[in-house]
Amino acid sequence: MCGIVGLFLKNEALEPQLGALTSAMLATMCERGPDSAGFAVYGQSLDGEAKITLQSSSPEIDFPALAKALENEIAGAVKLTQRATHAVLTCRRDELDTIRAAVRRLAPSVRVMGVGEAIEIYKEVGYPTAVSERFELKGMKGTHAIGHTRMATESAVTTLGAHPFSTGPDQCLVHNGSLSNHNNLRRSLAHDGIQLETQNDSEVAAAYLTWRMKQGLDLGQALEKSLDDLDGFFTFVVGTKNGFGVLRDPIACKPAVLAETDDYVAFGSEYRALVGLPGIDTAKVWEPEPATVYFWER
Amino acid sequence: MPAIDLSTTPLRELNQSLHALAEGNNETEWEVLNPDGRHAVAVGIDAPVSVDIRGPVGYYCGGMNKQATVTVHGSAGPGVAENMMSGKVVIKGDVSQYAGATGRGGMLVVEGNAASRCGISMKGIDIVVKGSIGHMSAFMAQTGNLVVLGDAGDALGDSIYEARLFVRGNVQSLGADCVEKEMRDEHLELLEDLLQRSGITGVKPSEFRRYGSARKLYNFNIDNADAY
Numbered sequence: 001m002c003g004i005v006g007l008f009l010k011n012e013a014l015e016p017q018l019g020a021l022t023s024a025m026l027a028t029m030c031e032r033g034p035d036s037a038g039f040a041v042y043g044q045s046l047d048g049e050a051k052i053t054l055q056s057s058s059p060e061i062d063f064p065a066l067a068k069a070l071e072n073e074i075a076g077a078v079k080l081t082q083r084a085t086h087a088v089l090t091c092r093r094d095e096l097d098t099i100r101a102a103v104r105r106l107a108p109s110v111r112v113m114g115v116g117e118a119i120e121i122y123k124e125v126g127y128p129t130a131v132s133e134r135f136e137l138k139g140m141k142g143t144h145a146i147g148h149t150r151m152a153t154e155s156a157v158t159t160l161g162a163h164p165f166s167t168g169p170d171q172c173l174v175h176n177g178s179l180s181n182h183n184n185l186r187r188s189l190a191h192d193g194i195q196l197e198t199q200n201d202s203e204v205a206a207a208y209l210t211w212r213m214k215q216g217l218d219l220g221q222a223l224e225k226s227l228d229d230l231d232g233f234f235t236f237v238v239g240t241k242n243g244f245g246v247l248r249d250p251i252a253c254k255p256a257v258l259a260e261t262d263d264y265v266a267f268g269s270e271y272r273a274l275v276g277l278p279g280i281d282t283a284k285v286w287e288p289e290p291a292t293v294y295f296w297e298r
Numbered sequence: 299m300p301a302i303d304l305s306t307t308p309l310r311e312l313n314q315s316l317h318a319l320a321e322g323n324n325e326t327e328w329e330v331l332n333p334d335g336r337h338a339v340a341v342g343i344d345a346p347v348s349v350d351i352r353g354p355v356g357y358y359c360g361g362m363n364k365q366a367t368v369t370v371h372g373s374a375g376p377g378v379a380e381n382m383m384s385g386k387v388v389i390k391g392d393v394s395q396y397a398g399a400t401g402r403g404g405m406l407v408v409e410g411n412a413a414s415r416c417g418i419s420m421k422g423i424d425i426v427v428k429g430s431i432g433h434m435s436a437f438m439a440q441t442g443n444l445v446v447l448g449d450a451g452d453a454l455g456d457s458i459y460e461a462r463l464f465v466r467g468n469v470q471s472l473g474a475d476c477v478e479k480e481m482r483d484e485h486l487e488l489l490e491d492l493l494q495r496s497g498i499t500g501v502k503p504s505e506f507r508r509y510g511s512a513r514k515l516y517n518f519n520i521d522n523a524d525a526y
Contacts, residue, residue: 252433270356270375275335287394290433
């Protein structure tokens with residue numbers, strides 16, 4: 001089944017409440033996906049800085065020691081913010097590749113969940129409200145956020161199988177449905193040098209969009225192309241640094257509700273997810289049409 | 299008149315109170331407040347009562363309804379009035395996919411638009427949609443009437459059996475074995491009655507076109523034996 005929520009703010013005044021609003025939305029979707037949960041939050045980006053979200057499956061990980069070791073590697077500052085099993089490293093943008101390589105070498109068991117100027121990604125196995133409390137989603141600020149509650153169908157219930165999937169800088173995708181041609185696509189993406197971490201179908205969809213955007217398309221155009229190349233059932237919600245997109249397959253049996261006011265665009269798998277949003281009673285509420293790309297950018 | 303506030307009363311309590319209504323009871327008008335998109339609101343009623351729901355509901359509202367009149371003053375999620383037996387369900391807003399699915403009787407009136415698969419496998423229900431309906435509507439419809447004042451999406455009436463489909467606007471495409479049919483006097487009379495019962499005025503039955511089964515698909519044809 002799976003549940004999706006998304007909130008793209010147009011009004012800056014709501015940015016301090018992004019996490020609180022998203023966490024309330026996510027909590028309504030527990031029944032749709034009790035296995036695992038995850039969310040991407042797009043926060044303030046600082047000029048010349050980049051963020052790397054790391055995750056460790058072993059509780060003994062000493063993130064502060066890792067950050068120190070990384071500082072030695074680049075002879076510069078690395079800021080660390082740890083939340084449970086995840087940690088966000090902030091470094092200079094031109095040192096990103098050096099840091100990534102050093103993480104792989106110094107802590108091979110640590111996984112990189114996402115990289116970018118604005119994105120932070122948190123996901124774990126567990127009941128969605130417990131996952132969002134663990135990472136203190138409520139207190140997070142930012143411009144847009146996408147969350148997912150998972151009921152696994154295509155691959156195992158693991159942290160890496162949870163959504164969102166991030167396969168490119170500041171990009172993320174969540175998915176409700178199942179793809180039937182993901183193995184073929186995975187092979188052709190690998191041919192073009194795109195390496196995937198899991199056997200999950202949704203990760204292939206994320207990587208497909210990354211691949212298309214690398215070819216110079218914007219998110220809206222990449223989504224348009226995916227209608228030709230992806231086979232299966234899907235409702236996707238995707239994020240970029242400045243953008244927020246929604247797409248349903250032509251059969252459109254996976255549910256989706258959109259709401260828009262002057263202050264925000266919101267997505268929910270069901271209307272229940274939108275009930276707590278400010279001004280929802282007078283918002284424009286509609287179901288996205290099948291095979292139609294919806295895309296907002298600031 | 300009982301008013302049940304779902305922000306304070308559990309949904310199950312509301313439905314149990316409605317199921318417990320005995321014949322000849324005096325509580326014939328119910329009001330439901332703050333439904334907030336909850337699923338299965340006012341399902342399985344079997345009493346001649348009216349229930350007014352103030353706000354949007356989630357999945358399966360008014361499902362399996364018998365005798366009651368359920369009105370949603372808002373929009374409804376998937377499967378509204380699913381498998382309705384009799385009575386009436388009225389939605390003031392839009393409805394999601396498979397509205398009125400497998401309904402055996404009664405009337406479903408949608409004042410806004412309906413999404414895909416409206417009236418899928420309908421078995422005797424009358425469905426009147428003032429707006430438009432989505433793709434694959436009346437898929438495998440068996441009997442009953444579907445009236446659409448607006449347009450119909452792709453593959454209307456795919457694999458239809460004997461239901462009658464009346465569309466006033468544009469039909470994007472017809473599904474397998476669904477064809478346009480002649481509008482005879484008996485159909486105009488039937489349509490007049492359906493429009494009147496759903497409270498629609500200013501729309502003439504002659505503005506509609508009728509679609510139904512070509513009856514080529516559901517009988518076994520010996521000439522097609524090689525295909526199996």
